[in-house]
Structures are given as structure tokens and as C-alpha cells.
Amino acid sequence: VVALGYVLLLAIVALGVPLAANLSTRVNDEVRSQARSQADLVAATAADLLAPARRGELATLARTSADTVRGRVIVVDRKGIVLADSAGPAELGSSYRARPEIAGALTGHPVQLQRASHTLGEEILATAVPIIRNGGPVGAVRVTQSVAAVHAAVRRVELGLALVGAIVLAIGLAVGVVIAEQIARPLGRLERVAKRLAGGDLSARAAIEGSREQRSLGASFNEMADRMQRLLGSQRAFVADASHQLRTPLTGLRLRIEEARAANVGPQAAAELDAGLAEVDRFAQIVEELLVLSRAGERESPGERVDLDAAIERALMRWQAAAGEQQIALERGSLRGGAVWCAEADVDRALDVLVENALRYAPRGSDVTLAGAPGRIDVRDRGPGLSAQDAEAIFERFHRGSAGRGGPPGSGLGLAIARELARGWGGEVTLENRTGGGAIATLTLPEAA
Ligand SMILES: Nc1ncnc2c1ncn2[C@@H]1O[C@H](COP(=O)(O)OP(=O)(O)OP(=O)(O)O)[C@@H](O)[C@H]1O
Numbered sequence: 505v506v507a508l509g510y511v512l513l514l515a516i517v518a519l520g521v522p523l524a525a526n527l528s529t530r531v532n533d534e535v536r537s538q539a540r541s542q543a544d545l546v547a548a549t550a551a552d553l554l555a556p557a558r559r560g561e562l563a564t565l566a567r568t569s570a571d572t573v574r575g576r577v578i579v580v581d582r583k584g585i586v587l588a589d590s591a592g593p594a595e596l597g598s599s600y601r602a603r604p605e606i607a608g609a610l611t612g613h614p615v616q617l618q619r620a621s622h623t624l625g626e627e628i629l630a631t632a633v634p635i636i637r638n639g640g641p642v643g644a645v646r647v648t649q650s651v652a653a654v655h656a657a658v659r660r661v662e663l664g665l666a667l668v669g670a671i672v673l674a675i676g677l678a679v680g681v682v683i684a685e686q687i688a689r690p691l692g693r694l695e696r697v698a699k700r701l702a703g704g705d706l707s708a709r710a711a712i713e714g715s716r717e718q719r720s721l722g723a724s725f726n727e728m729a730d731r732m733q734r735l736l737g738s739q740r741a742f743v744a745d746a747s748h749q750l751r752t753p754l755t756g757l758r759l760r761i762e763e764a765r766a767a768n769v770g771p772q773a774a775a776e777l778d779a780g781l782a783e784v785d786r787f788a789q790i791v792e793e794l795l796v797l798s799r800a801g802e803r804e805s806p807g808e809r810v811d812l813d814a815a816i817e818r819a820l821m822r823w824q825a826a827a828g829e830q831q832i833a834l835e836r837g838s839l840r841g842g843a844v845w846c847a848e849a850d851v852d853r854a855l856d857v858l859v860e861n862a863l864r865y866a867p868r869g870s871d872v873t874l875a876g877a878p879g880r881i882d883v884r885d886r887g888p889g890l891s892a893q894d895a896e897a898i899f900e901r902f903h904r905g906s907a908g909r910g911g912p913p914g915s916g917l918g919l920a921i922a923r924e925l926a927r928g929w930g931g932e933v934t935l936e937n938r939t940g941g942g943a944i945a946t947l948t949l950p951e952a953a
């Protein structure tokens with residue numbers, strides 16, 4: 505719209521300035537030629553009115569033509585003595601011979617000139633023509649007009665032009681704003697839909713509206729979203745099916761190993777079989793987590809009010825024994841969590857991931873604190889914290905960070921699961937370094953109304 509304003513302004517100036525200049529010369533020329541023809545007209549009529557008996561008619565003639573040219577009209581005899589004056593009888597009988605235009609006209613030549621008037625103290629346009637009778641000048645008619653008045657007329661015309669320009673500019677800009685609005689509105693809506701899609705709402709679709717290009721853009725966008733939803737859906741389904749199919753043979757495998765362990769085997773074989781059982785359990789755990797991850801996006805329940813402080817209390821109960829084994833003090837911080845809207849099982853599961861990590865990566869003898877604030881739970885530990893490369897990568901599936909690789913075994917799925925579960929309800933899981941050492945894992949969820 506600003507660019508349009510500049511273009512319009514440029515066009516108006518480019519057209520308007522020459523037009524105004526042209527117009528003012530035209531007005532000047534027009535005034536001059538009108539004065540000349542009026543003087544000629546008066547001179548032609550006055551030729552018959554010079555006799556003393558007809559002075560009254562001569563005075564009327566001077567007055568009416570003065571009205572026409574909006575100036576002063578005088579008639580002088582061959583010696584330059586004023587016979588009639590539209591301005592009144594005051595100057596009658598005095599000699600105007602000394603005026604250059606009258607002197608010129610009395611020699612038989614019309615004169616038009618612009619000069620300063622001593623009587624009026626301003627610039628005037630003087631037009632004088634001779635009154636011809638029997639082939640010789642017998643007097644003269646002079647028309648005088650104020651140049652300031654002519655200038656004022658020109659200025660009025662210029663002002664009018666400027667006004668028209670301003671109106672055209674205003675209308676142009678208004679139309680521009682309306683058009684820009686019409687283009688911007690559907691694009692703004694499309695942008696909001698794109699943000700929803702990026703935020704994980706795969707069902708978000710653009711409205712097909714606006715110009716042909718905008719409708720085609722909307723259709724392409726929806727096609728892309730459809731494809732994305734299908735691809736993600738089939739990926740999820742694959743993971744779900746694969747982990748589901750793996751469960752049965754895993755259970756079978758576990759049973760076989762247990763049976764072998766129960767049989768009469770040597771101590772070395774028994775140790776190997778125990779290690780085998782532990783590996784199978786770890787395998788089963790990963791399969792279970794993959795299954796959870798593949799289901800995290802689908803909502804089974806419409807949600808419920810969940811009290812975060814109560815969730816913290818439950819987590820403390822579940823993890824107290826494990827923390828004791830690690831000689832870690834599991835403590836409650838301030839509890840001001842309030843109610844959020846989600847599924848209770850999802851909060852518990854996500855919180856388990858965060859507490860498990862804190863206990864796993866924090867050193868013996870340190871403490872882990874669970875604190876609630878409105879819409880969020882913080883799990884604070886005094887472990888190694890995060891390295892620069894950890895930042896976002898630790899939320900990727902199967903990715904283990906620096907603490908994970910250097911520490912106890914794990915699958916690298918925990919944080920991915922916690923985040924998926926939280927995002928499914930419009931929440932989030934973040935992990936950052938804690939001042940004074942350690943990490944703070946935060947689970948945020950939308951507060952219940
Ligand atoms: N409290 C923490 N302090 C320091 N690093 C952490 C903490 N929590 C997580 N991490 C880092 O993030 C990585 C990913 O954590 P995540 O819970 O997803 O997987 P994991 O703990 O390695 O394995 P598992 O899936 O068995 O939990 C970890 O390997 C670790 O490097």
C-alpha cells in the first residue's frame with residue numbers, strides 16, 4: 505500500500521505539475537486577450553460617444569466593460585484628458601498623457617504592458633488601444649487590471665488541481681488498502697492453519713477461498729497435509745504392529761529361558777541364562793515403550809481434570825523405594841500445581857520418565873526435588889546436566905545424550921515418550937541445566953478452566 509501510495513503520488517505530480525504550469529500560462533494569456541478585445545470593443549463604440557452631449561452614455565459604457573474585465577476602464581480624448589472613468593468622476597478632466605500606454609495608444613498603436621502603478625502601489629496590467637475616426641486617433645481606451653488579482657485566479661486554479669490530486673490519491677489508497685486486505689486475509693488464515701499443523705494438529709486444513717491462486721495454494725496445502733497425515737499414520741501403524749507382533753515370541757522366549765534355568769544346569773550356564781533373561785526383559789521394555797510411543801498421538805479419552813500436586817504425591821510414592829536403593833533423597837518442593845486438563849495415566853507416565861532419568865543420572869547421596877507450579881511440574885536433580893549437543897537431540901527416539909552414554913544402559917526412548925504424551929494434550933516437556941549444577945526437567949500441561 506505504501507508503494508502504491510508512492511506510485512500514485514509520482515503519477516499525480518508528473519501529470520499535475522505540467523498541467524498546472526500550462527494552465528497558469530493559459531489563464532495569463534486569456535486575461536490579456538480578453539482585456540485587449542474588451543478595449544477594442546469599447547474603442548469601437550466610444551468613437552460615436554466622444555461628443556460632450558453623450559458623456560453619460562460613455563460613462564455607462566466604461567462601467568459595464570469594467571465589470572466584464574474586473575478592472576478599471578477609462579476613455580481619454582486625443583490630448584489624454586479623461587472623459588470617462590469606471591472608477592468614478594474624481595479623475596475626470598485630468599491628463600493621463602504621461603502614462604506610457606496612453607501615450608503609445610494616442611500615436612495610433614495598441615499597447616499592452618505590465619508596470620507598477622504609483623496611484624495604487626501595486627503591479628498592474630495596462631491595455632490601451634486608440635479610438636480611430638476618419639483614419640486617425642481621436643482618443644484612447646485603457647483597461648487596467650490588478651496583476652495580483654490575476655495571480656490569485658491562477659492560484660485558485662492550481663489549488664483546485666492540488667485538491668483533485670489529493671482526492672485521487674486518497675481514493676487510490678483506499679482502494680489499495682481494500683485490495684491488500686482481501687489478499688492478506690486468506691493468507692493470514694492459511695498461515696494460522698500451517699502453524700496448527702506444525703504444532704502437531706494433523707487434522708488442520710485450509711479453507712479454499714480468495715483468488716484463483718489463493719484457492720490453488722489452499723488446495724495444494726491440503727493435499728500436502730493429507731499426505732503427511734497418511735504417512736505419519738502408516739508409520740505409527742507399522743511401529744504399533746511390529747511391536748505388537750514381537751510381544752508373543754518374546755514371551756515365548758522368556759518362558760523357554762526360565763524353563764532351562766529351572767532345569768539342572770551348571771553354575772556357569774545358570775549365570776548366562778540369568779543374563780539372557782535380563783536382556784529379554786530389556787527387549788520387552790523397549791517393545792513396550794515403542795508401543796506406547798506409537799499410541800501417544802491418539803487420544804483414547806476426552807481428558808479430565810488432573811491435580812498436579814496429587815500427581816507429584818503419587819510419583820513420590822512410586823519412586824521412594826528406588827530412590828532409597830540409590831541413596832538419593834527424593835523430596836517434595838513447593839506444591840502449587842493446581843489442576844490441568846489431560847489424562848491422569850499420561851501425566852503419571854510422563855512424570856515416571858523424568859523421575860527415572862533424575863534418579864538414574866544423579867550421583868548417590870544427592871537429592872531430587874519434585875515441585876509444582878500452576879500448569880507445570882519441575883523435576884530437579886544434581887546430576888551432570890546437559891552438554892551443548894544434548895539440547896534438542898535427547899528428545900529424539902533412541903538418542904542417548906552424554907549422561908546416558910556414560911551412565912547406566914537405557915533405550916533413549918523415555919523423553920520422546922514423555923514429550924509425545926504431553927504434546928498430545930497441548931503440553932510440553934523440556935530439559936535444561938540448573939544453576940548450581942544438575943538439570944531441571946519440566947512437564948507443562950494446559951491449565952483446566
Ligand atoms: N536428568 C538428566 N540429567 C542429565 N541428562 C539427562 C537427564 N535426563 C535425560 N538426560 C539425557 O537425555 C538422554 C535421553 O533421555 P531418555 O530418557 O529419552 O533416554 P534414556 O534415559 O537414555 O533411556 P530410557 O529410554 O531407558 O529412559 C539421556 O541419555 C541423557 O543423556
Ligand SMILES: [Mg+2]
Nearest residue numbers: 861914918919
Ligand atoms: Mg530415561
